[in-house]
Amino acid sequence: MDGRAVVVTGAGRGLGRAYARHLAESGASVVVNDVDAAEAAAVAAGITAAGGTATASDHDVSADADGLVELCLSAYGRLDGLVNNAGLYHEALPWEEDPARMRRTVLVNVLGALNCQAAATRVMGEGGAIVNASSGGMFGFPQVSTYAATKGALAALTYSSALDLDERGIRVNAVSPMAYTRMTASALGRSSTLDSPPLAGIEDRPPEAIAPLVTFLLSDLAAGITGQFLRFDGQKVSVVTTSAFTDHPNVTADEWTPQALAAAFDGPLAAGLQPYGMTRREPARKSRHTRAGP
Structure with a gap:
C-alpha cells in the first residue's frame, strides 16, 4: 500500500481501528474517521507514534462525506481506497422499533456509505478500490431487522456499483467479518436454541485477524476481484455465491389466478x-x- 491514501470510516474502535492500523503498517496514508473525535484522534496518534501516517477526521458520513474526502485530498493529495465501515447497531422487535433510531441507523449505515462512495469516486482514479462492511445479519438474525436491512443494502450496493465503476478501473467488494468487538459482545447475551449458535467462539476472533483481507482487497494483489461478497472469521474466507440467476424451480402458465x-x-x-x-x-x-x- 506504499504511496496509497485510504479513508476508513468508523475507525475509532473495533474493526475500523484494526483496518486503519493494518493499512498504515502496510504503507498507506490513512484518514481515520469517526464521529467520536477523541477516539479518531487517539487511533491516528497511535499510528503516527508507530511510524505510520494518519490524519484524524470526525466528519459525519451521513452529512459531510464531501468534507471527509476533501480532508484526504488536502492531507495526501490523492484518494485510492475507501472502507465504508461506519455503522450503527441495535436490537429491537419490529413492533417495538423507535422511528428516530431506525432513521438514524439507515442514515449512517446506508446513506453514509452512498455519500462516501459518491464523494470518493469523483476523485478516485484507476486502480482505486472500495470495501463495504456488510454483515451476516443480512441472512436473518432475530431482533435486528433494521440493522439487517441496512447490511443487505450494502451487499446490493456492492453488486451494482461494481458494474458502474468497472470501466473506470475501480473495484468494489463487500466483507462480512466475524470478530469480537463491542458490538458483537453486546449481542452475545441473546439466547439461542441452536446447537451451534452463529456467534459461538467469537471471543477468540480479534478484529486484527480480519484486517489483512481488507488490506488485500484495497491493494493491487486483488486485481480482477470486484463485485464479490466475502465472509471471513480470521481463519476461513468464503465467497458468498449469488443464486439469483440459476435455474430456479418454476411453473409457467399463459394466465394466472x-x-x-x-x-x-x-x-x-x-x-x-x-x-x-x-x-x-x-x-x-x-x-x-x-x-x-x-
Missing part, C-alpha cells in the same frame, strides 16, 4: 421454498406439502 398460484405452491413450487434466517427455518407451506410418508 390466485387459486392457480395456490395450486402451484402446493405442488411443484413447494419443494423450492427456501429455509430462512440463521435457524434455517422451513416455511410451513413446504413442510406441509413435501413431508415424506403417508
